[in-house]
Amino acid sequence: MAKVSVRFFARYAELAGCSSSAINLETPATVADVIDRVREVFPGTQAMPPRPLAALNQRHVKLDATVNEGDEVALLPPLSGG
């Protein structure tokens, strides 16, 4: 099992009802597995797109990236900076 922290931003924080949490999941696991678990724990996040943008430890990653104990996964709504 690995404990991973999860962060939600902007509209996704509204959907989740919180801005951060932690989840436990069986290893080996990917960012996609984290997202599946998030959809179960925070039903509001089922309104996120099937493949949301994600960051792992503050870097953009694809959803097949491997997560490890202590990692931070951030779920990012479509970016609109500038």
Place this chain on the structure above:
Amino acid sequence: MHLTRHRIEIADLLAEVQSPARGGTCVFLGTVRTDADITAIDYSAYEAMADEEIERILAEAHERWPEARLTLQHRLGLIPAGEASIAIAAAAPHREQAFAACRYVIEAVKERVPVWKKEIHADGASTWVESLS
């Protein structure tokens, strides 16, 4: 730190990049537009990652245009229409490098930096912006 909650002062950015050896300076300024009934935009960010990502973008630009000196500020919080949300200054020995570096940085920011806009309407309602603008 490239994120600020205060008004952006362009003179401060210029002071960081200009020198007698750099004959061309290019400034990009993005300001909040008065589209429809929008009175302000509330900007939020994944601040730690946004700052890191901006650093990575500036480092890439520096690698591509080694003679250019670049700086960037992105403002967060409630920004009234007409005020700047982002400013980039690029100075280089010649204008081609300054324009190219400045353009590279703003396009990369739009694509990669985790910042979000919530539009505030005249009636007090608000909506998240979820398309490129």
